[in-house]
Amino acid sequence: MTPLLAVKNLAVRAKMHGHEFDLVEDVAFSLQRGEILGLVGESGSGKSVTCRALLRLLPGANLSITSGEILFDGRDFAKMTETQIRNERGASVGMIFQNPASHLDPVMSIGDQVAESIVLHRGVSKAEAWSQTVDLLRQVGIPDPERRARNFAHEFSGGMKQRAMIAAALACDPQLLIADEPTTALDVTVQAQILRLLMDLRDKRGLSIILVTHDLGVVAQACDSIAVMYGGRIVERGPKRDVLKAPFHPYTSRLIACQPAHGLGAGLLPSIPGQPPSAGDMPSGCRFHPRCDLAQTSCRETVPGLKERVSGHLAACPITEAGITEARP
Amino acid sequence: MSDSLLRVDDLQVHFLAGKGKLVRAVNGVTFDLKPGETLGLVGESGCGKSTLGRAILKLGPLTAGRVSFDGIDVGTGDHAGIAQLRRETAMIFQDPYNALNPRLSIGSAIEEVLRVHRKVPPERIKARVAELMQLVGLAPALAGRRPSALSGGQCQRAGIARALAVEPKLIIADECVAALDVSIQAQIINLLIELKARMNLALIFIAHDLGVVRRLCDRVAVMYLGRIVEEGATEDVFDAPKHPYTKALMRAIPEIDPDCGLPADPLGGEPPSPLDIPKGCAFHPRCPDVMPICREALPQNRFVGGCAVACHLYEDPTTNSEQERERIHA
Amino acid sequence: MSTAIASRPGWLPRFSKHPLPLLLGAGIIGTIVLLAILAPVVAPYGPIAQNLEVKLQPPSVDHLFGTDNFGRDILSRIIWGARIDLQMGIIGVFFPFLIGTTVGAIAGYAGRAVDAVAMRVVDIVLAFPFLVLMLAIIAILKPGLTSFYIAMALVGWVSYARLIRAQVLVAKSADYVTAARSLGYSHLRILFRHILPNVLTNSIVFSMSDVVLVVLSGAAISYLGLGVQPPTAEWGIMIAEGQNFITTAWWITAFPGLAIVVMALGFSMLADGLGEKLGVRE
Numbered sequence: 001m002t003p004l005l006a007v008k009n010l011a012v013r014a015k016m017h018g019h020e021f022d023l024v025e026d027v028a029f030s031l032q033r034g035e036i037l038g039l040v041g042e043s044g045s046g047k048s049v050t051c052r053a054l055l056r057l058l059p060g061a062n063l064s065i066t067s068g069e070i071l072f073d074g075r076d077f078a079k080m081t082e083t084q085i086r087n088e089r090g091a092s093v094g095m096i097f098q099n100p101a102s103h104l105d106p107v108m109s110i111g112d113q114v115a116e117s118i119v120l121h122r123g124v125s126k127a128e129a130w131s132q133t134v135d136l137l138r139q140v141g142i143p144d145p146e147r148r149a150r151n152f153a154h155e156f157s158g159g160m161k162q163r164a165m166i167a168a169a170l171a172c173d174p175q176l177l178i179a180d181e182p183t184t185a186l187d188v189t190v191q192a193q194i195l196r197l198l199m200d201l202r203d204k205r206g207l208s209i210i211l212v213t214h215d216l217g218v219v220a221q222a223c224d225s226i227a228v229m230y231g232g233r234i235v236e237r238g239p240k241r242d243v244l245k246a247p248f249h250p251y252t253s254r255l256i257a258c259q260p261a262h263g264l265g266a267g268l269l270p271s272i273p274g275q276p277p278s279a280g281d282m283p284s285g286c287r288f289h290p291r292c293d294l295a296q297t298s299c300r301e302t303v304p305g306l307k308e309r310v311s312g313h314l315a316a317c318p319i320t321e322a323g324i325t326e327a328r329p
Numbered sequence: 330m331s332d333s334l335l336r337v338d339d340l341q342v343h344f345l346a347g348k349g350k351l352v353r354a355v356n357g358v359t360f361d362l363k364p365g366e367t368l369g370l371v372g373e374s375g376c377g378k379s380t381l382g383r384a385i386l387k388l389g390p391l392t393a394g395r396v397s398f399d400g401i402d403v404g405t406g407d408h409a410g411i412a413q414l415r416r417e418t419a420m421i422f423q424d425p426y427n428a429l430n431p432r433l434s435i436g437s438a439i440e441e442v443l444r445v446h447r448k449v450p451p452e453r454i455k456a457r458v459a460e461l462m463q464l465v466g467l468a469p470a471l472a473g474r475r476p477s478a479l480s481g482g483q484c485q486r487a488g489i490a491r492a493l494a495v496e497p498k499l500i501i502a503d504e505c506v507a508a509l510d511v512s513i514q515a516q517i518i519n520l521l522i523e524l525k526a527r528m529n530l531a532l533i534f535i536a537h538d539l540g541v542v543r544r545l546c547d548r549v550a551v552m553y554l555g556r557i558v559e560e561g562a563t564e565d566v567f568d569a570p571k572h573p574y575t576k577a578l579m580r581a582i583p584e585i586d587p588d589c590g591l592p593a594d595p596l597g598g599e600p601p602s603p604l605d606i607p608k609g610c611a612f613h614p615r616c617p618d619v620m621p622i623c624r625e626a627l628p629q630n631r632f633v634g635g636c637a638v639a640c641h642l643y644e645d646p647t648t649n650s651e652q653e654r655e656r657i658h659a
Numbered sequence: 660m661s662t663a664i665a666s667r668p669g670w671l672p673r674f675s676k677h678p679l680p681l682l683l684g685a686g687i688i689g690t691i692v693l694l695a696i697l698a699p700v701v702a703p704y705g706p707i708a709q710n711l712e713v714k715l716q717p718p719s720v721d722h723l724f725g726t727d728n729f730g731r732d733i734l735s736r737i738i739w740g741a742r743i744d745l746q747m748g749i750i751g752v753f754f755p756f757l758i759g760t761t762v763g764a765i766a767g768y769a770g771r772a773v774d775a776v777a778m779r780v781v782d783i784v785l786a787f788p789f790l791v792l793m794l795a796i797i798a799i800l801k802p803g804l805t806s807f808y809i810a811m812a813l814v815g816w817v818s819y820a821r822l823i824r825a826q827v828l829v830a831k832s833a834d835y836v837t838a839a840r841s842l843g844y845s846h847l848r849i850l851f852r853h854i855l856p857n858v859l860t861n862s863i864v865f866s867m868s869d870v871v872l873v874v875l876s877g878a879a880i881s882y883l884g885l886g887v888q889p890p891t892a893e894w895g896i897m898i899a900e901g902q903n904f905i906t907t908a909w910w911i912t913a914f915p916g917l918a919i920v921v922m923a924l925g926f927s928m929l930a931d932g933l934g935e936k937l938g939v940r941e
Binding site: 241256271 | 374481482514580589593
């Protein structure tokens, strides 16, 4: 089966003060219809830049895609004109963000915002758009949607705003939803509701979802597959169960181990020394080597590529591949 | 009770928000803290945990009730009493950048504390700053840097070093790891675990992340809309949560176990605002086990399996819970 | 970022990274300051040296900007006048800045009654038109530069007070201020060491553009005969004196006017550039 989305060799470059550096390099992954992919990483790992690059929504003129293909249903987003890609946004791919409040218009009712997008992309009548809007709001779990559709953003709680954002993103029935840290600003009980909603939407509509998050727990609960990013590169990807239970990359295994919720009881947590590298100041070779307890001289010299370790599970670490040692701490 | 370092008794904090609305942020909170003990204060946004933390240190308003710290009545304390409170307590904040004066290097921020409180003789100050920085895992060479030239984790360490410069008996940490990356979070939690063991520090750890609390705290208090709904030893609360809200919170923690999926029926609704607290048990509109009495009467604390729980499910109608509480406190 | 800076060759002057308006503004003001200091050296004639033989001469090689009705060299008078006008601009801004910042900071920090009183006073001062109030105060005292400075201090502080107060109100709830309180610092220390340094940039930028206003009102006051007294060389007086000859000898008013415009331009570009450099939002 051909995947809905196939990203190959994607690189995003930043220009600052006449200095150039890559924010994201050599990113490749694919997404099947109805699959939820978790894109995991710490701040500065390039996960947000990657998902914005997919829709060519890079902020500012100093960021640009320098190479790669973004094949969506056979069409290459990377090669489209500005007009063409604009038609794809919303219609083929919807997007939601961490802070729904700043992406909702404060002076327009929630219903009008969703309906506007329907009228714009589908060309239906206003009345028709409004009834579709109410229906959408109901689908995303907003109670009493006829009345709430007339409310403004400030009358919605955080969780409700995120639901409204999801409704707006789904207005034109996209096949893919990109969710950038959608639950980070929400309370845990509300986070569980939103994740449940995303999974239900996948089940009912066959929606594919890219879920960008820093929280491995969210991935473990809601995703089918994982791509772990570090220093602008994907260091490991594969089915959720394989990656979480038997990681091949030392970063993935250390990251799992240092989650406070991981394991039981009190006592010191395993931690990763040092701090994530920042773009423009990347270490040579494997980006993780300065913090890695398995690092060898070779890690400093060559940038390791992703290699398939078991079927569908890839990792970029020659050390664990050579079987010198286990990835597990 | 004489051995407690901090005693909070029926504390209430109400303040006016815009448009003359009364925010009832804290509504009768009672607990004790012993020297060297760590209490986790857990709850969702708007539950009043941060307001409570600030009221205890007299950094925010205090409407009614008593807070006594080491013999000082914080609510009515005179100038000398508050000065003593300031010498024995410190606070760590959520946003590591915002908590440090952007115009001061971290070294001079720590130095200032030592000077103001005359902790060490002037000629020892530089050495003590370096000592404190090393204690929290910062290279003393970074002393000249301003917060903007440091990472979030480094700033948080500097904030902790500044707090430790006071040589406090109590630190209140308000969501102090929430803004950090996971790998850095673990470093800071470990630092706190080591420090409290080494210095016999009492710690109130305000957090929404239950996993972090479990690692760090001796006791946990779960707050909902300004009240503690369940309180007990960490292991007791985590092993056998009693209050329906605590149970829901525990279930909502995303476990990193791929086999343990999302709860099929997550807790519905969202925390109502402290502007409009429901009658009876504040949790009743979201509670899966709601009973008619929950809509009418405020549940009193009851002691179940070592934990104090404020829930009608555990209320024995024949017991006068006030008497019960007094019996246990006595 | 760090690598971006490191990649800049060491010999390149550091200010090349500064915004253009800042460089231009600093250039203009620097030149005026230099001319003022070096007036005895660079001015071809004395500021009040009369030579009735050459009165009302149009610009020529001998008198680049021409001469006035007493035969005084306009260029020399402008260069000497820069001393007075710069001094007016700087002193006329310094005291309002000092008073306004202090009042605003204390009002914002203390809140309640102190704030209410301070802000009512600000309202009262603002209720009068600026120049009318200035003129009234100067008239009560006695015409002259000192009175101008006193009037400026009494009237001009309100803008600084409002600006600083608003920012102190915001900064007061910042975590670093709460941290300072939790560490038992005194109010004075918190206000002057922790809050003020973080909110001062806006006022500094504003003071640059305020210099323009002060110089213009100083010129206006002198023009009305209540400020600097003739025969002192001052741009405002020069314009006032020249107006009788505006149809026959335009240069008497035009060049001092141009000098005011250039200085105003310099300070406002400096303000713009500083604002950009310090990241101040308007």
